[in-house]
């Protein structure tokens with residue numbers, strides 16, 4: 395039964411079928427599936443296939459947008475179903491998608507999983523400037539600043555954030571964690587970020603490690 399629902403989730407996202415994706419998400423939850431498992435094995439591979447099709451010129455903007463809409467809806471249903479930790483553990487994170495980048499599906503999953511693990515998270519949304527990351531971190535009294543980027547052209551904003559933190563004399567005050575499909579550990583090292591995470595689960599692990607330092 396399980397592999398079938400994963401396949402159905404993949405197909406719904408690739409087809410850009412919002413109704414089908416919604417129905418599969420609801421059915422999966424009704425059947426007691428772990429929302430993260432359904433995301434990891436169904437919806438995320440689906441949207442990755444869409445990315446490959448778009449990247450190789452086999453799918454165009456309208457198709458990409460339809461698939462993204464279906465993915466956003468499925469993600470919202472899955473995120474809402476992730477059990478939330480009642481007790482907050484000490485650790486405050488501000489997180490956002492960098493300036494110039496509108497991709498926020500992955501970042502939203504990271505936010506949900508961090509909250510589910512008891513961290514206090516301020517979600518800054520998307521198109522966040524380095525200045526705003528810092529301003530919000532100050533206001534929220536954050537320990538960690540997390541940034542997401544999906545475009546190679548906006549990766550540089552993560553570097554600018556590091557530079558701005560140094561300029562403001564705040565590099566020691568905040569730990570930084572970077573993520574997003576084109577981001578790597580190598581990139582994190584190069585720009586001086588404190589951590590890199592490849593997915594939401596890894597994000598929780600790295601945030602926990604950063605707070606223990």
Ligand code: B12
Nearest residue numbers: 445449496497498499500540542545546573574593594597
């Ligand atoms: C969906 C999508 C869209 C949607 C986004 C909707 C939304 N609300 O996010 C829409 C249709 C708006 C869109 C627009 C565009 N897109 Co687009 N899009 C995608 C697609 C298919 C999937 C992204 C996604 O949601 N993945 C699923 C999530 C779960 O994965 P994720 O984001 O990587 O996140 C995980 C990890 O990376 C990590 N993570 C992410 N962030 C963070 C942050 C922290 C702190 C941590 C710890 C971890 C972490 O955890 C997440 C969960 O596991 C990708 C292809 C791809 N495979 O990435 C292209 C892709 C990113 N898009 C691309 C392009 C070109 C565009 C457009 C420029 C197209 C155009 N011509 O208009 C515009 C750009 C608009 C803009 N200014 O941002 C290219 C980028 C190419 C490049 N080299 O930069 C890609 C790679 C497609 C391709 N193959 O060409 N897109």
